[in-house]
Amino acid sequence: MKKTLFDKVWDSHVVQQVEDGPDILFIDRHMVHEVTSPVAFLGLKNRNIPVLYPERTFATADHNTPTINQHLPVEDPLSANQLKALEENAAAHGISYWGLGHEKNGIVHVVGPEYGITQPGATIVCGDSHTSTHGAFGAIAFGIGTSEVEMVLSTQCIMQPKPKSMRININGELGKGVTPKDVALYIISRLTTSGATGYFVEYAGDVFTSMTMEGRMTVCNLSIEMGARGGMIAPDEKTFDYIQGREFTPTGAAWDKAKAYWDTLHTDEGASFDKEYHFDASEIEPMITYGTNPGMGMGITNGIPNAYAVEGGAATYKKSLAYMGYNEGEDMIGKPIDFVFLGSCTNGRIEDFRAFAEIIKGRKKADNVTAWLVPGSHKVLAAIKEEGILDELHNAGFELREPGCSACLAMNDDKIPAGKYAVSTSNRNFEGRQGPGSRTLLASPIVAAAAAVTGKVTDPRTLL
Amino acid sequence: MAYDKFNVLTSTAVPLPIENVDTDQIIPARFLKATERIGFGDNLFRDWRYNQDDSPKEDFVLNNPRYSGKILVGGKNFGSGSSREHAAWAVYDYGFRCVVSSFFADIFKNNCLNIGVLPVQVSPAFLADIYAAIEEDASTELVVDLPAQTITISSTGASESFDINTYKKGNMTNGFDDIDYLLNIKDSIRDFAANTPL
Numbered sequence: 038m039k040k041t042l043f044d045k046v047w048d049s050h051v052v053q054q055v056e057d058g059p060d061i062l063f064i065d066r067h068m069v070h071e072v073t074s075p076v077a078f079l080g081l082k083n084r085n086i087p088v089l090y091p092e093r094t095f096a097t098a099d100h101n102t103p104t105i106n107q108h109l110p111v112e113d114p115l116s117a118n119q120l121k122a123l124e125e126n127a128a129a130h131g132i133s134y135w136g137l138g139h140e141k142n143g144i145v146h147v148v149g150p151e152y153g154i155t156q157p158g159a160t161i162v163c164g165d166s167h168t169s170t171h172g173a174f175g176a177i178a179f180g181i182g183t184s185e186v187e188m189v190l191s192t193q194c195i196m197q198p199k200p201k202s203m204r205i206n207i208n209g210e211l212g213k214g215v216t217p218k219d220v221a222l223y224i225i226s227r228l229t230t231s232g233a234t235g236y237f238v239e240y241a242g243d244v245f246t247s248m249t250m251e252g253r254m255t256v257c258n259l260s261i262e263m264g265a266r267g268g269m270i271a272p273d274e275k276t277f278d279y280i281q282g283r284e285f286t287p288t289g290a291a292w293d294k295a296k297a298y299w300d301t302l303h304t305d306e307g308a309s310f311d312k313e314y315h316f317d318a319s320e321i322e323p324m325i326t327y328g329t330n331p332g333m334g335m336g337i338t339n340g341i342p343n344a345y346a347v348e349g350g351a352a353t354y355k356k357s358l359a360y361m362g363y364n365e366g367e368d369m370i371g372k373p374i375d376f377v378f379l380g381s382c383t384n385g386r387i388e389d390f391r392a393f394a395e396i397i398k399g400r401k402k403a404d405n406v407t408a409w410l411v412p413g414s415h416k417v418l419a420a421i422k423e424e425g426i427l428d429e430l431h432n433a434g435f436e437l438r439e440p441g442c443s444a445c446l447a448m449n450d451d452k453i454p455a456g457k458y459a460v461s462t463s464n465r466n467f468e469g470r471q472g473p474g475s476r477t478l479l480a481s482p483i484v485a486a487a488a489a490v491t492g493k494v495t496d497p498r499t500l501l
Numbered sequence: 502m503a504y505d506k507f508n509v510l511t512s513t514a515v516p517l518p519i520e521n522v523d524t525d526q527i528i529p530a531r532f533l534k535a536t537e538r539i540g541f542g543d544n545l546f547r548d549w550r551y552n553q554d555d556s557p558k559e560d561f562v563l564n565n566p567r568y569s570g571k572i573l574v575g576g577k578n579f580g581s582g583s584s585r586e587h588a589a590w591a592v593y594d595y596g597f598r599c600v601v602s603s604f605f606a607d608i609f610k611n612n613c614l615n616i617g618v619l620p621v622q623v624s625p626a627f628l629a630d631i632y633a634a635i636e637e638d639a640s641t642e643l644v645v646d647l648p649a650q651t652i653t654i655s656s657t658g659a660s661e662s663f664d665i666n667t668y669k670k671g672n673m674t675n676g677f678d679d680i681d682y683l684l685n686i687k688d689s690i691r692d693f694a695a696n697t698p699l
């Protein structure tokens with residue numbers, strides 16, 4: 038039978054099928070962070086059971102960590118307590134832990150690929166919805182809740198019905214200034230935030246094959262924002278080049294064996310999907326969001342759509358625009374902004390900092406803008422310094438912070454104040470996501486950079 | 502952890518006719534710092550429910566004395582966004598045992614099932630009927646019959662059936678969870694693990 042990439046990976050991980058129930062899926066790699074794990078570890082304690090495979094489990098601290106003065110003790114007692122809990126739980130169960138200050142510390146979805154924990158054909162879960170990032174390597178990767186974290190810690194399996202399959206094909210060439218982030222925001226704007234709920238997505242076509250691994254990660258990362266369980270891209274030479282030689286990547290005979298498996302990981306000619314979409318690369322512009330969910334995005338030179346033109350409830354739409362302080366039909370270009378956030382597991386990798394630097398080089402940060410530039414990991418931070426990007430940032434009046442999730446979810450002190458506008462390279466523009474009352478405009482690193490130097494929403498193509 | 506058994510729930514309901522209610526609204530990130538599963542109900546819908554000075558917002562449904570009950574009725578695409586199970590815990594801790602919507606986000610739905618809160622997906626038309634019935638009379642009860650897989654509006658008698666797989670239904674009615682099941686097949690899991698390529 039002809040199989041999709043997704044079928045191949047899923048089917049080879051099914052331990053058992055429960056009659057008229059879910060599949061029992063074996064999980065190769067489990068990433069753990071401080072926020073969604075403490076109650077799961079407590080559950081193990083209450084049941085008096087150990088972690089079944091500590092060597093398949095990796096812990097890092099990222100969601101709740103400060104991004105300045107990481108060498109000092111964490112001030113907020115609740116955050117400090119949560120970090121301590123993870124450290125103790127990891128030690129008690131023999132799990133490797135890359136805590137605050139550790140050279141390998143960083144956002145869970147940034148460090149996984151950096152150290153070769155993420156591999157093609159693997160099943161990867163984490164108590165975080167953007168686990169879909171790892172699908173860029175041809176892995177089945179998705180976010181889970183805390184009960185499931187406990188399930189995977191204790192049994193290395195989860196129970197889930199097999200999702201339906203969707204393929205999104207984009208062929209052609211992307212225009213100037215159009216980045217992987219724009220491709221993802223474009224897809225979500227077309228499908229809406231629930232358009233892929235119940236599906237697992239494969240991205241196919243020239244646009245994705247010619248994308249870098251970083252770009253593929255950005256696209257897969259955002260799969261969840263259209264409701265999909267996850268998204269994946271078939272591994273190719275670029276994938277193998279990226280992972281080869283990393284700490285947890287197999288070597289020697291183990292590499293050959295793994296490689297033989299990886300070479301089978303592509304959708305068979307003629308395999309069918311439950312749903313399929315085709316888009317043309319030339320239709321995609323640099324994107325920006327104007328509302329309070331990631332589906333409310335548009336080409337940056339367009340006007341904000343009218344309520345009658347959008348699918349779904351006009352009341353919800355109007356509530357959203359009211360929250361943003363925008364009106365139907367207005368242009369986004371020229372809208373004043375207050376903050377810029379470059380970072381997160383969506384756009385906190387080295388390539389994103391390079392792109393940002395490209396725009397700000399030889400220019401100055403606008404006086405009305407507060408910019409938070411947060412590398413996704415220590416490895417990214419080191420590369421920023423090594424490549425001279427830090428100097429360029431300083432020359433343009435920017436400061437760099439220390440790695441972590443930061444203003445992506447504003448769990449630490451990096452909160453956008455109420456009523457303020459932030460152009461963010463992160464993934465969610467929900468009400469209050471970046472701080473109570475904050476207003477988020479999601480965009481690519483170069484749209485963020487253009488806003489940072491002009492103080493308003495600006496088409497980055499005018500600065501390239 | 503094992504949870505309360507769910508059988509037939511008869512209760513008044515709280516209407517929240519907003520679409521795309523995401524888990525950041527259900528519980529904002531700044532309340533995720535606990536290391537135990539207690540007290541999340543106080544912060545359910547925190548920023549819709551309270552002003553920044555902690556005074557209640559009069560116009561939010563949870564602050565309206567007309568509405569109460571163990572069933573929350575939300576708009577389409579309920580529970581989208583973050584995977585935080587804290588959202589389901591907050592719903593439970595506040596006192597809800599069932600959430601009704603015309604469409605649920607996947608992870609939220611799973612999280613609810615895993616802690617014993619029943620997600621009931623109804624047709625958009627039936628959802629509108631529920632809102633209308635509650636609007637007309639806030640003391641209208643809904644009857645959620647899990648064994649029969651039906652939901653009924655008691656004031657009008659209108660009823661619709663809903664889907665749930667047999668396995669999950671069994672878990673809910675017996676108060677079992679997935680870990681109980683998986684621990685019983687640990688040997689098969691170990692055998693499987695020994696033969697995985699990665």
Ligand code: SF4
Nearest residue numbers: 167381382442445446
């Ligand atoms: S950067 Fe944001 S989306 Fe990514 S893991 Fe951290 S909080 Fe989640």
